[in-house]
Amino acid sequence: SLSATRSFAGVTLPLAELHRARKRHGASLNDAVLFIIGGALRRYLTKHGPLPRKSLIAAVPVSTRAAGDTTSNNQATMTLMSLGTQLARPAERLAHVMASSQAMKAQMSQLKRLMPTDFPSLGIPWLMQAGALLYGRAKVAEKLPVIANVVISNVPGPQLPLYLAGAQMLTNYPTSIAVHGLALNVTVQTYNQSLDVGLMACGEALPETAELAAYVEAAFLEFQALEVIAPEP
Numbered sequence: 001s002l003s004a005t006r007s008f009a010g011v012t013l014p015l016a017e018l019h020r021a022r023k024r025h026g027a028s029l030n031d032a033v034l035f036i037i038g039g040a041l042r043r044y045l046t047k048h049g050p051l052p053r054k055s056l057i058a059a060v061p062v063s064t065r066a067a068g069d070t071t072s073n074n075q076a077t078m079t080l081m082s083l084g085t086q087l088a089r090p091a092e093r094l095a096h097v098m099a100s101s102q103a104m105k106a107q108m109s110q111l112k113r114l115m116p117t118d119f120p121s122l123g124i125p126w127l128m129q130a131g132a133l134l135y136g137r138a139k140v141a142e143k144l145p146v147i148a149n150v151v152i153s154n155v156p157g158p159q160l161p162l163y164l165a166g167a168q169m170l171t172n173y174p175t176s177i178a179v180h181g182l183a184l185n186v187t188v189q190t191y192n193q194s195l196d197v198g199l200m201a202c203g204e205a206l207p208e209t210a211e212l213a214a215y216v217e218a219a220f221l222e223f224q225a226l227e228v229i230a231p232e233p
Contacts, residue, residue, distance in 0.1 A: 001180050005203030009213040010173030013195040013220050021224045034097045037186050038083030039219030044212050056085045059148035079104050090226050150184045157189040174198040
């Protein structure tokens with residue numbers, strides 16, 4: 001269960017360099033984001049411990065909207081992705097993430113038509129507020145098994161610089177929501193020529209978000225330096 005405090009940090013990664021690195025490995029931008037965040041969490045847990053023997057699991061929102069669909073409704077669902085944090089070798093972790101991503105995409109294509117995507121009644125503010133209060137007061141998150149360890153979202157943003165009264169906005173760190181049972185939310189958003197990363201956490205569960213942000217930068221450099229492994233003949 002979450003405390004009443006929050007810890008936040010932001011970090012900016014160069015988008016062009018990130019695209020060059022991911023294309024060398026045949027990875028998508030989502031694959032690269034999951035690899036980098038997983039690498040940062042592995043560094044953090046290696047220091048603060050314990051590093052779980054099994055992989056951390058990310059809850060990842062995904063769009064189910066068909067190409068060209070402009071209807072004004074919610075068309076998204078949540079899936080689970082393995083980050084391979086138990087693997088010490090970066091190349092093995094990247095292969096693990098990409099395999100997990102491919103498996104998710106295959107399942108999504110089969111189940112897409114069966115997934116509920118639009119629940120307008122659940123958006124009623126008083127219902128959501130009352131449910132969240134009851135969930136927190138009853139400590140439900142401490143009684144149920146954990147299905148994921150972190151939320152990781154990738155949100156497309158404007159590819160042009162934005163201005164306010166002539167002043168250019170330099171960064172656009174997304175500030176998302178931590179929820180009971182998932183005390184860390186990592187949201188990334190493309191803006192202009194950058195990928196802005198927002199780390200929002202429960203202040204008691206993870207007060208060192210600035211340290212985690214530094215590990216995100218280190219994991220990005222690790223991704224840049226990762227050599228392409230030629231396929232076996």
